[in-house]
Amino acid sequence: xxxxxxxxxxxxxxxxxxxxxxxxxxxxxxxxxxxxxxxxxxxxxxxxxxxxxxxxxxxxxxxxxxxxxxxxxxxxxxxxxxxxxxxxxxxxxxxxxxxxxxxxxxxxxxxxxxxxxxxxxxxxxxxxxxxxxxxxxxxxxxxxxxxxxxxxxxxxxxxxxxxxxxxxxxxxxxxxxxxxxxxxxxxxxxxxxxxxxxxxxxxxxxxxxxxxxxxxxxxxxxxxxxxxxxxxxxxxxxxxxxxxxxxxxxxxxxxxxxxxxxxxxxxxxxxxxxxxxxxxxxxxxxxxxxxxxxxxxxxxxxxxxxxxxxxxxxxxxxxxxxxxxxxxxxxxxxxxxxxxxxxxxxxxxxxxxxxxxxxxxxxxxxxxxxxxxxxxxxxxxxxxxxxxxxxxxxxxxxxxxxxxxxxxxxxxxxxxxxxxxxxxxxxxxxxxxxxxxxxxxxxxxxxxxxxxxxxxxxxxxxxxxxxxxxxxxxxxxxxxxxxxxxxxxxxxxxxxxxxxxxxxxxxxxxxxxxxxxxxxxxxxxxxxxxxxxxxxxxxxxxxxxxxxxxxxxx
Amino acid sequence: xxxxxxxxxxxxxxxxxxxxxxxxxxxxxxxxxxxxxxxxxxxxxxxxxxxxxxxxxxxxxxxxxxxxxxxxxxxxxxxxxx
Numbered sequence: 001x002x003x004x005x006x007x008x009x010x011x012x013x014x015x016x017x018x019x020x021x022x023x024x025x026x027x028x029x030x031x032x033x034x035x036x037x038x039x040x041x042x043x044x045x046x047x048x049x050x051x052x053x054x055x056x057x058x059x060x061x062x063x064x065x066x067x068x069x070x071x072x073x074x075x076x077x078x079x080x081x082x083x084x085x086x087x088x089x090x091x092x093x094x095x096x097x098x099x100x101x102x103x104x105x106x107x108x109x110x111x112x113x114x115x116x117x118x119x120x121x122x123x124x125x126x127x128x129x130x131x132x133x134x135x136x137x138x139x140x141x142x143x144x145x146x147x148x149x150x151x152x153x154x155x156x157x158x159x160x161x162x163x164x165x166x167x168x169x170x171x172x173x174x175x176x177x178x179x180x181x182x183x184x185x186x187x188x189x190x191x192x193x194x195x196x197x198x199x200x201x202x203x204x205x206x207x208x209x210x211x212x213x214x215x216x217x218x219x220x221x222x223x224x225x226x227x228x229x230x231x232x233x234x235x236x237x238x239x240x241x242x243x244x245x246x247x248x249x250x251x252x253x254x255x256x257x258x259x260x261x262x263x264x265x266x267x268x269x270x271x272x273x274x275x276x277x278x279x280x281x282x283x284x285x286x287x288x289x290x291x292x293x294x295x296x297x298x299x300x301x302x303x304x305x306x307x308x309x310x311x312x313x314x315x316x317x318x319x320x321x322x323x324x325x326x327x328x329x330x331x332x333x334x335x336x337x338x339x340x341x342x343x344x345x346x347x348x349x350x351x352x353x354x355x356x357x358x359x360x361x362x363x364x365x366x367x368x369x370x371x372x373x374x375x376x377x378x379x380x381x382x383x384x385x386x387x388x389x390x391x392x393x394x395x396x397x398x399x400x401x402x403x404x405x406x407x408x409x410x411x412x413x414x415x416x417x418x419x420x421x422x423x424x425x426x427x428x429x430x431x432x433x434x435x436x437x438x439x440x441x442x443x444x445x446x447x448x449x450x451x452x453x454x455x456x457x458x459x460x461x462x463x464x465x466x467x468x469x470x471x472x473x474x475x476x477x478x479x480x481x482x483x484x485x486x487x488x489x490x491x492x493x494x495x496x497x498x499x500x501x502x503x504x505x506x507x508x509x510x511x512x513x514x515x516x517x518x519x520x521x522x523x524x525x526x527x528x529x530x531x532x533x534x535x536x537x538x539x540x541x542x543x544x545x546x547x548x549x550x551x552x553x554x
Numbered sequence: 555x556x557x558x559x560x561x562x563x564x565x566x567x568x569x570x571x572x573x574x575x576x577x578x579x580x581x582x583x584x585x586x587x588x589x590x591x592x593x594x595x596x597x598x599x600x601x602x603x604x605x606x607x608x609x610x611x612x613x614x615x616x617x618x619x620x621x622x623x624x625x626x627x628x629x630x631x632x633x634x635x636x
Contacts, residue, residue: 119569123576128623148623301617304610 005135005166006035009099011165012142013043017174018070020061020423022046022054023367026074027114028101031166046423046452050080053445054486054522055085056416058225059094060403063417064424065185066214068095068150070072075102076114079160080121084410091407092209092235095154097145103338104164105133118160127155135168143178153299154212185300187315193327195268195311199292201336202228203266205280208235208406209273209298211399213318219272220244222325227332229340233260233274234391234406241375242395246340252280254388254537257350257552258343263287264547265339270294273317276306278543286546296320349541350386350552358532360508362389362461365529368509369431369459370395372516378403378421378430382414384436385467390433390539412441415458419445422454427457429519436462436486443495449524450500457519458526460492471536475551485533496526503529555606557586562601563627566592570624577618579621596602598626615623 003011013021021043025033032531036045048054051073058069069089073082079100089096103112108131119129128148132138138161138460147159196202211217223230223246230240231251234333240247248259263269269291274280276295281287288307295309296317301313313320351363366389375397381387381404396402403421405413408477418432439460449456463470468485496503501524505510519525538553564570571590578585589602607615612630620628 120572123573124580290596299621301614303617305614 001172002169003172004031004169005132005138005161006032007283008138008270009034009142009161009174010043010138011172012146013070016146017067018043020044020046021070021072021422022048022057022061023072024048024051024054024078024359025072026078026101027074028163029072029078029166031163032072032099032101032161045072046419046448048448049243049444050442051081052085052412053416053419053442053448055082055096055098056088056413056442057420057423057448058096059085059089060380060417061419061424062089062094062420063098063403064400064421066400068097068146069420070097070099072099073101074099074114075118076116078460079116079118079141083121083125084408084412085416086122086158088405088408088410088413089156090125090127092405093154094156095149095229096156097149098156099157100158100160102131102160103160105162106164108162110397115460116151118158121160125156126158129158129160131160131162132165133162133302133395135165135170138165139172140176140178143176146176183234184269185314187296187313187320187323189313189320189323189327192270192311192324195292195294196270196324197331199268200333201266202226202268202270203261203263204228204230204272205233205274206230206232206239206272207274209317210236210239213273213316214399215273215318215321216240216399218318218321219326222321222328225325225326227331227337228270229262231255231263231335233277233280234276237391237404238396238402240297241397243397248340248344250391252277253282253541253543255541256392257347257401257539257550258340260539260541260547260550261343262340266291268292268294270483271297271309272321273297275302278306281307282541283544283546286548295448302311317368344358360529360531362386362531362535363393364509364511365459365461366390366393366433368512369516372513373431376401377495378418378425378428380404380414380418380421380430380432381410382432382434382436383411384438385463385471385535385537386438386461389461394433407446411438414438415442415445415456416447416458419449419452419454420457422456427452427454429457429521432456434458434460436460436464436488436490436492437466439492440490441486446496446499446501447525453522454524455521456524457516458496458524460526460528461531462486462492462528463531463535465533467535468537470533473540474534474536475540492526492528496524501526505530555608557604557606558612559602559604560619560632561629561631562603562619562625563593564599564601565624565626566597566599567624570599572599573622573624574603576621577615577622578603578605581611581614583611583615
């Protein structure tokens with residue numbers, strides 16, 4: 001069977017079970033879009049307002065569905081607009097295949113119209129990338145791309161397809177196996193089992209690897225079996241239900257008091273599918289003092305990269321958890337559990353003192369929304385104070401329900417991700433917590449949500465400023481608020497209405513509840529919630545600091 | 555700082571050397587010497603890279619390079635082997 005390059009792309013998308021793609025057409029991908037037009041009964045293409053939104057949507061789709069997300073863009077500016085989205089997927093280990101068009105092969109390297117060397121540009125933010133110079137290698141390349149994106153530690157793969165390769169013809173072979181030679185590690189848990197058995201105060205630090213591996217149930221089983229409290233990285237949120245008593249929630253710079261203090265007081269950290277980012281550890285020397293560390297990760301290069309571990313276990317965290325569960329002895333230190341409970345009580349007292357500006361506080365807003373939606377509702381965030389508050393106070397109950405830009409911290413991630421997440425759940429309602437700064441970056445995607453009848457609820461925690469920079473300027477720059485005040489006159493409710501969405505401004509919890517009680521099911525809703533600009537995210541371990549430096553406020 | 559050399563077996567394709575040297579650049583490690591040779595098998599090249607770094611650096615470089623899709627094998631050479 002002879003097909004052109006664009007038809008081969010469609011065949012390969014189908015072969016990998018892709019039924020939804022996100023993208024934006026342009027000159028160098030028109031041949032591919034012509035085939036997408038013909039295949040529209042099999043592959044649904046979601047047109048966004050900007051390529052960055054498409055990349056974030058494909059990322060959000062992948063996070064919710066567990067499948068590899070696919071985004072398509074044209075050459076030049078189309079490709080460069082994907083860069084933030086690709087970097088975001090790279091730092092959060094999200095499986096993504098980005099397909100870009102490029103100028104025809106004879107024009108490559110001549111600075112042709114809308115030509116960029118996207119392979120060079122993306123080299124350091126992809127697992128791998130390809131330029132397909134002959135149509136004969138396209139089929140195998142796409143098969144490799146999906147394999148690389150979704151295997152081992154997942155991540156983005158970019159496939160750049162010049163225009164002539166999309167129209168050139170060659171034979172299509174179908175299901176040929178690929179020769180992938182990357183060796184997998186064989187985890188050895190013997191030493192770890194001994195260390196866990198000897199530990200008096202074990203602590204589990206779990207990350208996004210648990211969710212990627214689908215190991216949430218075994219995580220809880222292990223925590224129960226060895227009576228170890230669990231602190232979660234930002235990417236690990238949702239891996240345990242908020243109702244599980246030993247789930248201490250977020251740890252790190254803005255982590256919960258109990259999660260951070262327990263990590264400090266423990267004698268053993270069992271790190272599962274996480275990478276000890278600087279935001280999770282602060283001062284590494286203080287962090288690893290007087291304790292043993294067992295590090296389990298699928299990526300050997302993460303082990304002992306940021307924190308020197310005593311025992312290195314390279315492997316899929318799901319497999320390792322299975323082995324640990326059958327090998328570790330059941331244990332319970334009453335003293336340690338009592339200490340954990342005391343820390344949780346202390347935390348409760350402190351948190352009641354954080355918000356001082358009336359009742360319409362970030363914590364109350366997030367807890368109200370959390371109470372009104374079911375546990376399978378997908379919650380996205382942008383980046384900043386609202387993100388940390390959501391990570392602290394939203395009662396997550398299931399994995400793959402929390403979409404946040406963890407590693408890259410990309411403002412503007414949220415709306416695209418919330419739309420992609422909704423598509424992954426048959427257009428179910430998703431929630432986006434954002435700030436006036438972040439929302440301003442990519443709010444154009446409201447148009448996408450309206451066109452596609454996506455009932456996303458956008459909660460704007462509007463403090464008229466860039467909250468985290470302002471908070472740092474308060475704490476570390478003697479209140480010189482350099483460029484962090486927004487002072488915009490944007491009427492978000494009117495803006496939402498102009499997009500064809502439903503817009504509201506609410507100033508108390510009762511008004512918020514009233515709006516949330518009557519949400520339209522066929523279009524987005526934007527709820528502008530004014531909050532005080534001096535609300536701060538607490539607790540906070542200052543950058544490079546340790547638990548001893550924790551700012552508690554109150 | 556100790557001198558260290560890694561031997562790599564890689565796919566003989568354009569762009570591969572770029573991916574490898576970029577990993578050194580990302581961490582700010584200078585490359586002191588570099589040899590690239592096509593092997594008897596024209597699909598495969600052999601690369602030798604010498605640089606300076608402590609044990610942490612050496613381990614990290616080997617592990618990071620091993621992750622590259624086009625890299626088939628990484629060996630950290632001891633001084634004796636060189």
